[in-house]
Amino acid sequence: MTKLEVTPGRWWHRLDDGRVQCDLCPRDCRLHEGQRGMCFVRQRVGDAMVLTTYGRSSGFCIDPIEKKPLNHFLPGSSVLSFGTAGCNLACKFCQNWDISKSREMDRLMDTASPERIAEAARAGGASSVAFTYNDPVIFAEYAMDTADACHALGLRSVAVTAGYMHAAPRREFYARMDAANVDLKGFTEGFYFQQTGAHLAPVLDTLQYLRHETDCWFEITTLLIPGHNDSDTEIDAMTRWIADHLGPDVPLHFTAFHPDYRMLDVEPTPPATLTRARAIALGNGLHHVYTGNVHDIQGGTTFCPGCHAALVRRDWYLVLDCDLDATGTCPHCGTPVAGRFDTFEGAFTRGFGRRRIPVRLSA
Template identity: 70%
Template sequence: MSEFHPTRYWHEIEDGRIQCDVCPRDCKLHEDQRGACFVRMRSGDEIVLTTYGRSSGFCIDPIEKKPLNHFYPGSSVFSFGTAGCNLACKFCQNSDISKTRDMDRLMDRASPQEIAEAAARHGCRSVAFTYNDPVIFLEYAMDVADACHARNIKTVAVSAGYMHDRARRDFYAKIDAANIDLKGFTDDFYFKLAAAHLQPVLDTLLYLKHETDVWLELTTLVVPGQNDSDEELTALSNWVARELGRDVPLHFSAFHPAHKMLDTPPTPPETLVRARQIAMKAGLDYVYLGNVHDKAGDTTFCPKCHAPLIVRDWYEIERHALAQGGFCPGCGAAIPGRFDAKIGNFGRRRIPVAIGRA
């Protein structure tokens, strides 16, 4: 694999610069200049990807850690990321990866075929593009997805959803499931804390739900004093119920002091419980809690008879009563998602995997 890889989404502009067309940042680059993501760079008369085939590490996780609770529950997922990010979240929980400028951190080299082979060898149901946003390494991710699908391995994108339409359509044509961060529900929040805007994320969510077969779940990191008001949580939940549907799972996750918000306190568990109550009142059937120990917030309940169907303790599945095909055995209600005939129980393990070295 060469050091730089050609990319697909850019065009020349009149002043001689080249504009990147992957995301709404629309970075306009001179020779050897990098975009805001740091990994897409102008080289000659094109924009290249500097991290193709290089990863910050590979790990086998429970699928619930992505988090995805309705996508082959209990299965294992082969996870990896690269470096860089096209957002600038002050509260980033993975800033050592997403904001690094040290390419030497990318110690693991692997071709798309090697990743698919490793996932198959370890019995993983899917491969996840995660830890940093796959939007910025989408050419690599798309090639990995092709190699995985050739082996009947599913693909998962964990993303902020900040993309332009053409790149979004090409990328998600190769993705089976996505967890999209809906970081808040005001443009002010996105602008001040992520240097981005809300509407492109909403556009991605609407596209995924209404124009694709990608299984979709959402995550909102609840940051004290920033996006945790009843008003904002209500507006967010009402929009999801109205525009995406009550059957789209929504995860509220606890903030921990990180990156540029080390002085902000952690999210109190009661705040997440309140957020869950607000979302359920708005009509959402599947509302989960993350980064806290909350049995009810981990459990999948039947929306009709309220029976506990998949009981989780953190990432461990303690009991499941889901009938084959994804139905409640009590009332027969269909539970949306992707389910195997038998639910697995990979548990809370996190297994680092070495494929290759730089």
């Protein structure tokens, strides 16, 4: 392995029985020599932990920021996106399973240092770099170093994550993130344990930490799976919790499931389910609720929480028009709109739409 492929891992300790425990996430993997954690990319080598995917990516693309999805973070801007391999959850419904569930290092097709990534993002006209496709928690050292390189060039950093992380690394990780989209995969412990192999409480802890102890802008995404996490009761409980514990201004995205990975026997989510969920969330006081993976201009539009004027209209991921300037205030009534905004330059002139533009970084 080259220097880029293996780097010392952080957040671990030795146990009395001779094993090494990874302290990055609640998995608490305890490893003998040569063993890898559940995420597959953190490995014990000798008496220490290493990250085997540092500097290696499954590919780079230029995306619209709305594809993360982030609707209140630099609307209409572009973002350089990349991921690695592996994941610390075991979602049966994973929509990126060929990357996140990969156990083959040849899935990592491109190599790049943090500095090279930041330079490529700036050269490509991106305003930010997103750690996505698989969960950046498991390659936190690489993501954090890349975030530092981005900040040195005036770019922002974005984490797309399930939020399954211990408190100590979480503090260091989110201190470097300007924005995040957190997957809240359901709102019952049964769903989390049976369908993801994880637990709900650590994710709720991460959401409350982001809201009350950081300046990181974040939005929430829930993939609604028919018969599993889409009941009125669960959606009502989840959105009431968000309103009570996080506040009404946190944007929430309900997205449509399609059969994939180990959940091929479940039908796709009907658009009416997303519309119903959005109505419940709005009824519980949330100001910004969106639908995704369906064609729904109403569900993709940002409305003023004061006068309800349409401020950012979207068609899929294409921003049709934006009435918000860098101050983020409604021009019609002066109500502040929560988010991180900048001067809108007309994303439709870039011709993004639903496309992603592949970028090759290695020689």
